[in-house]
Amino acid sequence: MLSLALEAQVGALRLDLALAVADGECLALAGPSGAGKTSVLRAVAGLLTPARGRVVCGGETWLDTAARVELAPERRRCGYVFQDYALFGHLSAWRNVAYGLPRELARRERRTAAIALLERFGMAALADARPATLSGGERQRVALARALAARPRALLLDEPLAALDARSAAAAGRELAVLLRELQVPAILVTHDFAEAALLGDAVAVLDAGRIVQRGSAAELAAAPASAFVADLTGAVVLRGRARRDAEGLTRVLLDGGGEVVALAAHAESGDVAVAVHPWEIALEPAGSAPAGSARNRLEVEVTSVTALGNRVRVGLAAPQPLAAELTGASAARLGLAPGARAVASWKAAATRVLPR
Amino acid sequence: MSRAAGSARRISRAAGSARGRRPSWFGALLALALAVALTFLTLPVVAIFVHSSPGELLAALGDPAARDALRLSIETTTIAIAAILLVGTPAAYLLATRAFRGRALVVTLVELPLVLPPAVAGIGLLAALGPNGLLGGALQDAGIQLVLQTAGVVVALIFVAAPFHLRAAQAAFAAVDRRWLEASRTLGAGEARTFARVAVPAALPGLGAGLALAWGRALGEFGATLMFAGSFRGITQTAPLAIYADFATDFDGALALSAVLVAVSGALLLSTKLLTHDALARA
Numbered sequence: 001m002l003s004l005a006l007e008a009q010v011g012a013l014r015l016d017l018a019l020a021v022a023d024g025e026c027l028a029l030a031g032p033s034g035a036g037k038t039s040v041l042r043a044v045a046g047l048l049t050p051a052r053g054r055v056v057c058g059g060e061t062w063l064d065t066a067a068r069v070e071l072a073p074e075r076r077r078c079g080y081v082f083q084d085y086a087l088f089g090h091l092s093a094w095r096n097v098a099y100g101l102p103r104e105l106a107r108r109e110r111r112t113a114a115i116a117l118l119e120r121f122g123m124a125a126l127a128d129a130r131p132a133t134l135s136g137g138e139r140q141r142v143a144l145a146r147a148l149a150a151r152p153r154a155l156l157l158d159e160p161l162a163a164l165d166a167r168s169a170a171a172a173g174r175e176l177a178v179l180l181r182e183l184q185v186p187a188i189l190v191t192h193d194f195a196e197a198a199l200l201g202d203a204v205a206v207l208d209a210g211r212i213v214q215r216g217s218a219a220e221l222a223a224a225p226a227s228a229f230v231a232d233l234t235g236a237v238v239l240r241g242r243a244r245r246d247a248e249g250l251t252r253v254l255l256d257g258g259g260e261v262v263a264l265a266a267h268a269e270s271g272d273v274a275v276a277v278h279p280w281e282i283a284l285e286p287a288g289s290a291p292a293g294s295a296r297n298r299l300e301v302e303v304t305s306v307t308a309l310g311n312r313v314r315v316g317l318a319a320p321q322p323l324a325a326e327l328t329g330a331s332a333a334r335l336g337l338a339p340g341a342r343a344v345a346s347w348k349a350a351a352t353r354v355l356p357r
Numbered sequence: 358m359s360r361a362a363g364s365a366r367r368i369s370r371a372a373g374s375a376r377g378r379r380p381s382w383f384g385a386l387l388a389l390a391l392a393v394a395l396t397f398l399t400l401p402v403v404a405i406f407v408h409s410s411p412g413e414l415l416a417a418l419g420d421p422a423a424r425d426a427l428r429l430s431i432e433t434t435t436i437a438i439a440a441i442l443l444v445g446t447p448a449a450y451l452l453a454t455r456a457f458r459g460r461a462l463v464v465t466l467v468e469l470p471l472v473l474p475p476a477v478a479g480i481g482l483l484a485a486l487g488p489n490g491l492l493g494g495a496l497q498d499a500g501i502q503l504v505l506q507t508a509g510v511v512v513a514l515i516f517v518a519a520p521f522h523l524r525a526a527q528a529a530f531a532a533v534d535r536r537w538l539e540a541s542r543t544l545g546a547g548e549a550r551t552f553a554r555v556a557v558p559a560a561l562p563g564l565g566a567g568l569a570l571a572w573g574r575a576l577g578e579f580g581a582t583l584m585f586a587g588s589f590r591g592i593t594q595t596a597p598l599a600i601y602a603d604f605a606t607d608f609d610g611a612l613a614l615s616a617v618l619v620a621v622s623g624a625l626l627l628s629t630k631l632l633t634h635d636a637l638a639r640a
Contacts, residue, residue: 045539045543046542046543047539047542047543072542072547073539073542073543074542074543074544074545074546074547076543077543077545078543079543080539080540080543082536082539082540084536086534086536086537086539086540087540088537088540088541088555088559089534089537089559090558090559090561091558099541099544099546099554100544100545102545103545146540146544147544149544150543150544150545
């Protein structure tokens with residue numbers, strides 16, 4: 001169990017949050033850059049001293065500003081995987097790993113133990129390579145092996161996939177998910193990418209400007225974002241406007257810039273709001289087609305971009321607020337979608353959530 | 358040195374490609390400037406070796422006064438460099454890795470001897486450590502005699518050469534990725550171990566360059582030594598002082614000793630660079 005409560009001023013950012021992560025659990029800390037994610041990891045590892053705070057791991061107090069307790073980083077034993085991995089450039093892969101091994105190990109056993117750890121990540125063949133000659137994915141695996149060599153009591157991962165290209169990131173993400181399931185220590189993973197948080201985190205905490213704005217499973221966050229900020233982070237389309245209640249008991253939102261959207265809101269929201277809808281809930285029809293079916297929301301849109309994402313196509317739209325729809329490649333081809341084309345975007349009122357701004 | 362060679366190569370390439378198209382007056386100007394600089398800077402060194410045949414070099418080494426001077430130079434510079442390394446390296450690490458109030462002022466103060474005229478350095482040392490100097494009484498009570506002694510030579514060398522090492526070491530430590538130092542701490546190494554196992558090895562090429570510069574400066578030290586320690590054969594007369602003492606009466610002997618000094622300096626510079634590079638390659 002790792003629990004922390006922090007209050008710190010880091011540059012212009014005021015960090016104020018509390019978290020608890022169970023043994024074997026991986027908490028994904030998601031948020032935009034500058035939200036304070038890395039500062040949280042640094043405070044846990046002892047590389048940053050908060051003005052006020054408490055960090056307790058496995059029953060041992062690492063930091064308690066009230067009791068003037070502050071353990072040095074080397075006595076906390078956090079496995080910290082830095083964003084750029086921070087492998088020692090003057091040491092070979094195996095010596096990087098051996099650096100973290102317990103010091104009582106004999107000289108000869110160190111190489112054996114380091115190679116065994118590298119083997120676990122499929123890196124034993126490159127044990128003598130210098131970091132500069134390794135690819136991003138290989139460096140990430142050496143960094144993980146090094147972090148585990150010190151038998152960490154908590155694992156801290158700072159954007160572990162950000163330095164990798166899309167293909168290695170997918171493979172490394174799958175391997176990391178397996179590793180995190182096996183580990184028995186609390187882990188905190190920092191990411192700006194909600195999909196990565198959903199893949200690797202047992203729970204996701206969303207950090208905005210130094211505060212945690214929502215915590216839950218990735219599915220909960222996507223289904224019921226607490227704010228427009230969280231909805232945006234989960235990849236939902238977020239449109240802004242002013243809400244009012246109509247006679248049917250529906251919430252009507254007059255969008256900034258034109259257009260109106262209807263939602264089934266559980267509680268009355270009024271005034272300035274945001275509406276969120278997932279891109280895969282949005283259907284596209286040819287421009288000028290008559291309303292048919294149950295979709296209550298219909299917006300005249302202009303196609304701004306068409307991007308293939310594997311077997312689907314993400315279509316960027318302007319209504320005039322930006323939104324996006326996801327369709328199959330076949331549908332996109334049938335509709336003849338290209339930048340500049342006009343279309344009608346439609347979705348059900350039931351798929352529309354109204355959120356405070 | 359390698360940087361100069363690199364830019365020479367680049368310039369010749371630029372000149373070559375210019376020749377392919379049309380003559381570039383600017384490329385020619387750059388090449389001319391380098392040629393002038395190179396000629397002017399190497400001519401005196403070349404002249405020393407042209408003037409003294411290998412036989413004369415050996416004869417100069419046979420002269421006991423020259424041998425004494427060389428031996429004294431090597432001994433005093435070695436002690437001075439050891440002291441500079443021992444104290445200067447951790448001091449430079451502190452300056453490079455910690456932010457504190459007045460840091461810029463401290464950096465300027467430790468670099469001050471770089472711009473002091475050697476004669477001023479000599480006077481300053483006398484005023485500070487001489488018999489009537491600031492600390493003269495305390496030194497006398499402790500039974501330490503510096504002026505006109507070999508120990509005084511070492512003190513003068515440290516004073517003029519240390520800033521070269523401090524400056525280079527500080528730059529070398531500042532260039533070490535901060536995250537390496539942090540990673541080392543999270544991996545269980547304390548501050549001292551992080552310094553010894555990560556910071557120093559990672560900064561080694563820069564430290565070696567600083568060491569070579571400081572050593573070269575110490576070997577050539579003249580003014581401060583002369584004023585603070587004097588020029589007594591076998592006690593304070595280092596090679597540069599011996600050359601100065603000889604050149605009016607025995608120009609050829611002074612020339613031969615100069616050639617030996619150039620060779621020793623060159624060899625020290627080269628071996629320092631090679632050693633630090635080797636250590637890095639082996640790690």
